[in-house]
Each structure stands twice: as structure tokens, then as C-alpha cells.
Amino acid sequence: MDFNTIVERLIAKWPEVEAPKIENGDPFAVIPAKNTVEILRYLKNDPDLSFDSLMSIAGADSGRELWVVYPLHSFKHFHRFMVKVVLPRVNPEVESVSGLWQMADFFEREAYDLYGIHFKGHPDLRRIMNPPDWEGWPGRKDYEYPMDYQGIPTVRADQFFDDRISKEVGEREAKEKELVAKIEAEVKAKLATAGKPEEKK
Amino acid sequence: MPNVVIENVTNPRVHSEEMVLSMGPHHPSTHGVLRLEVVTDGEVVVSARPDIGYLHRAIEKIGEYVDYRQFMPYTDRVDYLCSMNSNYAYALAVEKLGGYKLPLRAELMRIMVAELNRISSHMICIGALAMDMGAYTPFLHGICHREKVNDIFEEVCGARLTYNYLTIGGVGYDAPPGWIEKCDKFVHYLYPKMIEFNDLITGNTIFQERLCNVGIVSPEKAINYGLVGPNLRGSGVKFDIRKNEPYSIYDKLKFDVPVGDGGDPNGSNPRGTLGDSYDRYVVRVKEVFESLKILRQVVDQMKENEKLPAEHPDRQYQAKLPARLRIKRGEVYCRSENPRGETGYYVASDGTDKAMRIKIRTGSFSALGCFEEVTRGLLIGDVIAVIGSFDIVLPEVDR
Numbered sequence: 313m314d315f316n317t318i319v320e321r322l323i324a325k326w327p328e329v330e331a332p333k334i335e336n337g338d339p340f341a342v343i344p345a346k347n348t349v350e351i352l353r354y355l356k357n358d359p360d361l362s363f364d365s366l367m368s369i370a371g372a373d374s375g376r377e378l379w380v381v382y383p384l385h386s387f388k389h390f391h392r393f394m395v396k397v398v399l400p401r402v403n404p405e406v407e408s409v410s411g412l413w414q415m416a417d418f419f420e421r422e423a424y425d426l427y428g429i430h431f432k433g434h435p436d437l438r439r440i441m442n443p444p445d446w447e448g449w450p451g452r453k454d455y456e457y458p459m460d461y462q463g464i465p466t467v468r469a470d471q472f473f474d475d476r477i478s479k480e481v482g483e484r485e486a487k488e489k490e491l492v493a494k495i496e497a498e499v500k501a502k503l504a505t506a507g508k509p510e511e512k513k
Numbered sequence: 514m515p516n517v518v519i520e521n522v523t524n525p526r527v528h529s530e531e532m533v534l535s536m537g538p539h540h541p542s543t544h545g546v547l548r549l550e551v552v553t554d555g556e557v558v559v560s561a562r563p564d565i566g567y568l569h570r571a572i573e574k575i576g577e578y579v580d581y582r583q584f585m586p587y588t589d590r591v592d593y594l595c596s597m598n599s600n601y602a603y604a605l606a607v608e609k610l611g612g613y614k615l616p617l618r619a620e621l622m623r624i625m626v627a628e629l630n631r632i633s634s635h636m637i638c639i640g641a642l643a644m645d646m647g648a649y650t651p652f653l654h655g656i657c658h659r660e661k662v663n664d665i666f667e668e669v670c671g672a673r674l675t676y677n678y679l680t681i682g683g684v685g686y687d688a689p690p691g692w693i694e695k696c697d698k699f700v701h702y703l704y705p706k707m708i709e710f711n712d713l714i715t716g717n718t719i720f721q722e723r724l725c726n727v728g729i730v731s732p733e734k735a736i737n738y739g740l741v742g743p744n745l746r747g748s749g750v751k752f753d754i755r756k757n758e759p760y761s762i763y764d765k766l767k768f769d770v771p772v773g774d775g776g777d778p779n780g781s782n783p784r785g786t787l788g789d790s791y792d793r794y795v796v797r798v799k800e801v802f803e804s805l806k807i808l809r810q811v812v813d814q815m816k817e818n819e820k821l822p823a824e825h826p827d828r829q830y831q832a833k834l835p836a837r838l839r840i841k842r843g844e845v846y847c848r849s850e851n852p853r854g855e856t857g858y859y860v861a862s863d864g865t866d867k868a869m870r871i872k873i874r875t876g877s878f879s880a881l882g883c884f885e886e887v888t889r890g891l892l893i894g895d896v897i898a899v900i901g902s903f904d905i906v907l908p909e910v911d912r
Contacts, residue, residue: 336862337610337843365736367846370859370872381859381872383846387736387750390757394846415739418882426573441569441911451574 313360313391315339321361326351340381340394348397349407355384355393356412362388366413371423373452378404378427399429401452408434426451531559534893538567544641544900545907547881553893561888561896563881568911576871581607581838582681584871589675591873592909594637597630597666598851600679605760606847606858607681611840617827618818619683620761625696625811626666626678628804632703633662634852635797635804642794642901643714646723651714658706661699668692681838683831693819697812700805707801715798724794725775725785728887728899735788738883741876742854743800744903747773747793754850768806771799790902797904839866853877853904875909 319331319341328344329351343351355363363384372379382395397406408431410416420431421440428449431437439446445462448455460466537548546567552559572591576584588603589596601623608615640655663673669692670678670685678685714720730740735748745752753770755763773792774780781795821828840862848857854876863869880903888896 334843336612336841337845340844366739367848367855368857368859368872368874370846370870370874372859372861372870372872374861374863374869381844381846383857383859387752413739414734414737414886415879415882418878439566441566443566450571453577 313389315393318355318361318393322351322354325354338383338392338394340396342396342398345397345399345406349409349412352382352395352409353412355395360389361393362386363393364388366409366415369409369416369419369423371427371429371451373427375453377401378429378452380406380423380429382409404429405432406430407432408437410434425449428452530554536561536896537564544905547900547905547907547910549896551893551896556892558888558891558893558896560885563884565881565907565910568908570912572912573871573873576868578867580866581840581868584868585680586675586677589677590908591912592851592853592856592875592906593674594906595630595634595852596674596676597626597678598634598849599856600676601627602847602849602851602856603858604679604681605849606845606860607838607840609847610843610845610860610862611681611838613682613832613834615683615832616829617762618687618815618830619832621811621815621818622684622688622830623679624761624763624766625808625815626669626676626684628807628811629662629665629696629699631852632801632804633659635801636662638852638901638904639710639714639794639797642898642904643720645897645901646720648714648717648720651710654706654710654713658703661702665692665695665699668695680831682834683829687830688815693812693815696808700808700812703801704805707798707805711798715795721784721791723895724789724791724898724902725782726789727891727895728790728902729786730788730883730887732788734883734886738886739879740854740883741879742850742852743796744793744854744876744880746771747796747902748788749773749775749792754848754855758848760849766807766810768803771796771803790898793902793904837866839864848874851876853906853909854880873912875912877903877905877907877909880905881910 319329322329322341326343326347330342331339332342355361363386365385365387367383367385370381372381378399378401380397380399384393384395399406406429408416408420410420411433417435418440420434421438423429424431424437425439425441426449438444442450447458458466531552531554534551534553535548536551538546548564548567550562550564570590572587575587585600585603588599592599636655636659640652643651666676667673668689670676730748732748732750735745735750740748749772751770751772756770773782773787773796775782775785775787775789775792777783782791785791818828842862842864844859844861846857846859848855855874856876857874859870859872859874860868861870884899884903888899891899
């Protein structure tokens, strides 16, 4: 079944579903956050669609809002579909689909860890990549890298933009320039003396 | 603590207690920095929870700060055992998003290095699995064959582990003179060696006893848990992205998709059950033979291609693309078949020369997701067998 037929079916049931016109890439449908599990359960269980495989769950930050993207695939009919949920930056909440596909467990934990998207009804929503006491949501565009973690500096003092280092480097470069100029002058002088006898000939 | 008196095993006053065993993060059999929080009741595993993130390098976040071409070396580090395939998956996603077309020679070169890398990755997997089961020699055989592949790659791109060979729109360098003959020689070298390898370990009774009926994943469970690649096919689901969603020129090549056939008296695993560890192992061994079959066809096509004049469009190894790639707004989920299964790149572009978001979906990550379910009720020694048979590579899990 192709993309447009699936979207028409969804719109007949849930009028809020949108399919934005795209110029490039894969087509996708934007579904409302409050009906996420309902719509995905329909996509999974309907015999004509039977999207029994969830390929991935990707959290994303577009700069204005957060996305959760669900690419689906059917092992029965070999067709694909992509669903997107758009969430606000403050208190992003969406229902968990780990009851439908078990693989969503780890992927939702990852989206929670990196983007702070709260999946309601998830059995064990913890951080997965970062340590449990890490602060902030590192995947977001406005995330600022912390300068220390539990009192341990994460950036070396001499690594970036340190005045002392830049001063030393400046001095060294100046010395090198002087040396180069000196050598060039010597070479020129040598050439000048070596060139004279040739002119006489 | 109850007063335990060990006088008689059948004594009702003797209690069994659950114990937490922390396995890792550098346990020699965990294939990397994986930590398992194992709750045991005697020798039996009550639950084994993977604790990951020790190798998290925020590769996906780096992808938002560098442009499309500069991200290629980072994809090497996503899965170091099959860098070529990781490169390939990323290049495919960007090419699909940008709508770039490739010359034939570039496609052939890509398939050649990808299949060679698949062989070398499977060599490590099956060798390491045998080593985990107590047989040391097969690992050395695997390493020995892998060295030959590394020599071939060194000749074409100069590196032996992280190749950074594929570029967006083709491959980095053309094949040096004599390289194709070297690949041909390798195919003829490996075929008898693999048969020898099979005699050594695949039919070994001790090896089979350790793996049969251990860590069973039924087909429904495998699909629901998002297992991919050889792990999925080991459960009897005949699905290969090269066959079912062909990319590049895979639809013109002839090869089979091996699946697990545990319990079938005429199959390769008559003692076991469908979807056990031995099935997953056998699928990998069979895949090596399929890759050799593909390589033989591609080598023939390359020899044909060599005869074309140097200016012919099919003879070029790179497509002509602009120096700075600006891709129109859009998003794509593109997947390709890696040794560890489907590697999917979700790439979203916002019209600039940098990606807005790159999400890497890897096979090992979802394999660890079902780990707790599969290992429940097994013995501790069998947990190691399950890790080895899932072929988990930790940099790919943590990214």
C-alpha cells in the first residue's frame, strides 16, 4: 500500500492527522501527540497495514520544537511508513509505545536521555547513555556543555583559549618569523655575492 | 542472615539467596566495555540487565556541527569492525537525500569492499564466539583470514582499521593496478579455508552442546524486539535488505539468504530449536559463503569494467558533485545491511550544508534491548554464549 492511501485512511479516522507536502526525502505524516498510541496501535494491528516492525525511534530538535520520529516497516506486506510527533520544548510528553513494540524500550530511553522527552507509561524511564546524575538534555540545540562533572573538570585548562598558552604561542611564532627573516637575508646576501662573478663573465 | 548449617543438602533449613553479580565493564567475554548487572540464584540467572554508555562519544551530536563530508570519518568509529559498511550506510542516506547518482565503477568498488569487510567482521564474530566457548584455535584462524582482508584494504586506502574510504558520490581512490586480481586470489584462498574451518569447529560436538537450545528467540519475539540482520535470520525470518529493499546494484547479483533451521532433522541444526545461539552462528558462517559468491560476480564485472576507455562515464570512481553540499530541506530514513544487521541513518536536513539531526540505528543496540528477556533462566556460562552469538560491538551501542 502506498503512502497516500495510508494517510487517507488515517485522516478518515483522525481528522487532525496531517501529511505536509515535501520536496525532498521520505514522506511522513504528522500525528497529534495525544493520539499517538491509538494511531500506532491501529497501524500495527490493521490487517491491511500490519506494521509489525518499528525500525527506529529518533528524537530530534529542530530549534523551535522537538520531534519524535517513528519509521515503520511491515514484514507481511513489505511497505514502509513514517510517522512524526511534534512536541513543545517545555514539558514534552508523549505516550510510550513500548507496550506495542518491545524494542521501543531502549530507544525511548535514549530519546529521554538526550532530548528530555517524557514517555508516559514507560516501564523504566532512566538515562541510558549518560550517568544518572547528569544534568540537562545534551541532544538539544541550546544545550551548554558543563565545565565540570562532580568537581572534575571536563575541559583541560590549557585546551581552549587560555591566555598563557596563546601568549607563549605568540612569542614562539614571533621568534620563528625573526629566524626566517634572518635566514632569508643571509641567503640573499650569499646569492648577491655569488652572482657577481657570473655577471663579469 | 539466616543461620545456615550445611550438613545435608536436603536439609530444609538451607536457604538459597539471590546475589547481585557485576559482570564487566571489562570482563574479557563482554566484547567491550559492557557491564551486566546479573542477579543470580546459585548458578541460574534471574535477570541480566545491560548497563551501557561507557563509550558514549556523542557522534550523533558531532554530526550537527560538521558538514556532510566531514562526518564520514566519524562513521568509521561507529562500528570499527566493519568501517566500510558503516561508511556505506551513511553515504547511502546522504545520497538518497540529495538525489545523487553514482557511476557503475563506484558501485562495484563499494560492493566489493563492503562484502570483504562483511567477511572480515564475521571472522571476528565466529572466532570470538568459539574462543568464548573455550576453543582458542578458531579465533586465530579468523584473525589470520582477516589479516588478508586488511592487506587488501591497506593497498586501496592506506588504513587497516578505520578506512574512511567511501565518500559521498563514490569512493576515495581508484583501484590500484593488480588489486582486482588480488581480490580474486583472496576469494579462491578463502573458500577451501572456510571448509577447513567448518570441519574444525562448526560440526564440533562440544561446541554444538554449548550453543544448541541456548538463548532461544522465537520469530515473533525477534521482530517485536527489533532484532536485525543475522540475529533476525537466525530466528527463521527470511529478510535481507540487500534482497528485499535492494540498494546499489544488489538486485542484479545472485545470492541466497541463509536462515536458521533449528530442529529440522535435515537442516544444519538438528539438535537445537529454531532461533537458538547455534542458529545465529550457522547463519553467519553461511553468509560468508554468500559474500564469496557475490565477490566472485563483482570481480568478473570489474574485469569487464577495466576494459573500458578511461574517459568512459562507467569507468569513473566518483560522481562530480559540488565542493560544498547544500541539501534541500527534507528527512530520510535509509537503511542498509551491515554484518550486525540493519544500520539505519535518519538524516534530517534544514537546507544548510550541515545536517540538522543524524540518528544512527544500529543492530547491536536493539540486540542488547532483548538481552534481559533472552537470558532469563539460563546458566551464567550460557550468558557469555548469548553475548557472543548476538555479535555485540559496544562502540555501535553507545555511539
